[in-house]
Amino acid sequence: MSWVRALKETVRSAMTVERTRLEPLVALRAATGLAIVVFAGLALFGPGSAASSAFGAFQAAIATFQRSWRPRPVLALASGATLAASTFIGYLVGSSHTAAFQVLLAVWAFAAGMAWAAGPTAGIIASGNVAIMLVTVTLPTSVAQAAGHAALIAAGGVVQALLIVLFPVRRWGAQRDALADALAAEADYARRLRHEPLAAFDPQPLMTARAAAAVTPRQARRRPLELHGARGLAERIRPVLASLADPAVGVPEEGPARDRAREVLAAAAAVLDAAARAIRHGEPVRLPAPALSVLRSPDTGDLLTGAPRRAAARLAHLLDDVVETAAPGSGRTASPEESIIRPTLPRLVPLALKEVRAQLRPDSPVFRHAVRVSVVASAGYLIGQALPLGHAYWAPMASVMVMRPDFSQTYSRAVARFAGTLVGVAVATGIVQLLHPGMYLSGVLAVLSAGLVYALLRTGYAVSQVFVSSYVVFLLGMGGTRWDQTVPDRVALTLVGGLLAMLGYALYPAWETPRLRTRLADWTAADGRYAAAVLRQYADPAGARRSEVREALLAVREARIAWREAVARAAGEPVRHRGLSRAAADAADEALALLGRNAMILEAHLPDSGQDPAPGAAGLADALAAATERAAKEIRDGRVPDWGPVRAALAACDAPGADVFRCGADRLVADLEELSAALRT
Known part of the structure; x- marks a missing residue:
């Protein structure tokens, strides 16, 4: 693919808006946590401290929206604690030594890039922490204030974690969806095998369900029974479906045996779909009567012989087990000894460090990404300081937020961030000029913008950036910063940061x-x-x-x-x-x-x-x-x-x-x- 075509594809991808299921209650809970932090900070400590705590609560909530199977409160606490530590250390280093802060930024950015070795969730949280640290280190004016700001940032993460614990929304919902998607994929496979005996099967849903099934010891004691056994059954059903439909070891390509095999496959699809719906919503399994009659028909044993007959009998037995397992557990829980145990967060640290050490080699995509982030963030900060615009942190902040280990995501996010920023600051500017909001109204507008970020986060990066930009304008306006002091600088430096990110990948790529x-x-x-x-x-x-x-x-x-x-x-x-x-x-x-x-x-x-x-x-x-x-x-x-x-x-x-x-x-x-x-x- 030529560079021109590749750039066109990244622009198209950047502007894509995905249709996805919204989670308004989860977004409302996150926005409520942010509101508690913002207005408590305004009432007790003033706008500067409120802004710090708001950044902490905002980033903690963003962390809980990542695709991770760890408990959401743990993600919120980890995000708040690491951002608080970054802010305090950053202020101590950068308050009197600009060159020292430059070195710290390079080291912090490199560490954030290497965090991708531990997985996308760790990489995204680390990148967000570095980007937000660039803003929060500018808010305090003394060491004591820096400690206070760090404590408030950590408190923002604690508030979000407490709300998740006190007001759970669709408990075990992500795990339910993963298991239901695996069963639904098996059902679709059974339907396709009726007419395509050699149909392909994408194992991704089964791998996702396996990842979702890995739990900490505490989760294992609380997990509903219907989330425990059905995944293993789905794993065993897939080869049975394939062997029944296969014309070499299963039934012939045409004839009464093939017709009966098609009926059995259709019935299996119906049962698997019913089990998927039951698990997804935590409801009893409602089985279609025609499917049951096919699976229990004695004629199947007469029409099928040999290996196909054994496969049909085994399939019926496995489907019975799926239905029994998918029924709500009436308070029963799975035994921890029978679970795939995921290490707790403290025990994960040495494992993550081992993964990081394994990636410390010049040909590693993660290492090359870390080098790019470090160099680009440092260059962006120097350029921002040199330009007569103020708010020098916006250029490196934009670079860190858009850079990813692969080409397409980096370029598409750079385009999406600039476009979203342009629209977002334009909308926020219009609102500010129309309403002239004071401190508390600016806080309300910031919370509303953040709520829209949470609600639309999975619809596309450009869409979310519209409201992220509005959120930052309103949040800084809470402290009395006028829009004309932030909007032109933010747009120009966001463009600079995006261009630096794209240039960095072009000069030091990690092509797949x-x-x-x-x-x-x-x-x-x-x-x-x-x-x-x-x-x-x-x-x-x-x-x-x-x-x-x-x-x-x-x-x-x-x-x-x-x-x-x-x-x-x-x-x-x-x-x-x-x-x-x-x-x-x-x-x-x-x-x-x-x-x-x-x-x-x-x-x-x-x-x-x-x-x-x-x-x-x-x-x-x-x-x-x-x-x-x-x-x-x-x-x-x-x-x-x-x-x-x-x-x-x-x-x-x-x-x-x-x-x-x-x-x-x-x-x-x-x-x-x-x-x-x-x-x-």
């Missing part, structure tokens, strides 16, 4: 396109390990360890999602990578998706512990594991893998025929050949 081969190699190796783990279950049914298959499957999903995300980011970058064309990437994606799918179907028919080992399964598993590891290195080096050892191991397998193992093994090797053919295009 050259890393596509590495992502593809990682997925190939993960797919090979998963397929080999499944084959080893056939080689030794008595000593099989299903946990190895599960771990390998999760690794495949992570590698596949990383590949898909990398392809999406690379599609918007203004660079080309000659080693992997788009046609080759698409064909390789299809081949590896089929490889994983066929391994999954083999997993759906794993032998019982009392069955005999499949002849040749052990040799094929070893050959496949070794070949895919070798192939991963060859893909990274730009070569096409050869699967001769795998073909030889397959030929050594005895008992050829139409059984599930032999059919699945043949298809695995065919998928590997398709991968090599794709890389030759």
